[in-house]
Amino acid sequence: MKKYKPTESQLKLLKELEEKAISVLAQCDIIVERVPLYIHHSVRTYGECSYKRISPHALEPKYEVNISFSNKYIDYCLENNNYESLVNTMIHEYLHAYCAQKGVICGHNGMWKTKARVISMKTSYNITRLSKVHVKKREYKYLIKCDCCGNTYKYERETKAIKRIRNYGENSGYHCGRCGSHKLVVE
Numbered sequence: 001m002k003k004y005k006p007t008e009s010q011l012k013l014l015k016e017l018e019e020k021a022i023s024v025l026a027q028c029d030i031i032v033e034r035v036p037l038y039i040h041h042s043v044r045t046y047g048e049c050s051y052k053r054i055s056p057h058a059l060e061p062k063y064e065v066n067i068s069f070s071n072k073y074i075d076y077c078l079e080n081n082n083y084e085s086l087v088n089t090m091i092h093e094y095l096h097a098y099c100a101q102k103g104v105i106c107g108h109n110g111m112w113k114t115k116a117r118v119i120s121m122k123t124s125y126n127i128t129r130l131s132k133v134h135v136k137k138r139e140y141k142y143l144i145k146c147d148c149c150g151n152t153y154k155y156e157r158e159t160k161a162i163k164r165i166r167n168y169g170e171n172s173g174y175h176c177g178r179c180g181s182h183k184l185v186v187e
Helices: 008-027 071-079 083-101 110-122 160-172
Strands: 037-040 047-053 063-070 142-146 152-155 184-186
Touching (some): 008 037, 037 071, 047 083, 071 083, 083 110, 142 160, 160 184
Antiparallel strands (some): 047 063, 142 152, 142 184
């Protein structure tokens, strides 16, 4: 992942909201150790908890844990004063960290799911697998349309398929997923 230099406002916001997230977890008797927080460029994830096993042969595994957040997500929350969404995501990621600190890597099942339910019942936060916030509206620059059935395929980037259909037409080797026709055009 590319190195990203966070702004002062992003760092300040993360530190403030980290306090809130840890206190919410403590209200639910979930005591978690602080972990390093980072900011990354990803647009596909709002937050991510990463772990690296540091005791490979021990019976009780130990993990080095860190949490990172999308710079676009943080900026969106700053611009729209949507801090609760960011706290919700931070609690979600800190739950992963808590599980790892207990030596359990369970994704969104097992211990994580149980603790998420406890937090959702005891607080105003609804901890789920996925967030409901949409930071970026998708902008499709390319459209492939089937001349036979009218089926369309939307793309954000110019892919190999788009180039081949544009250059070779029906002889591109691509076909419509709905009707099987090779009469595809790029619009």
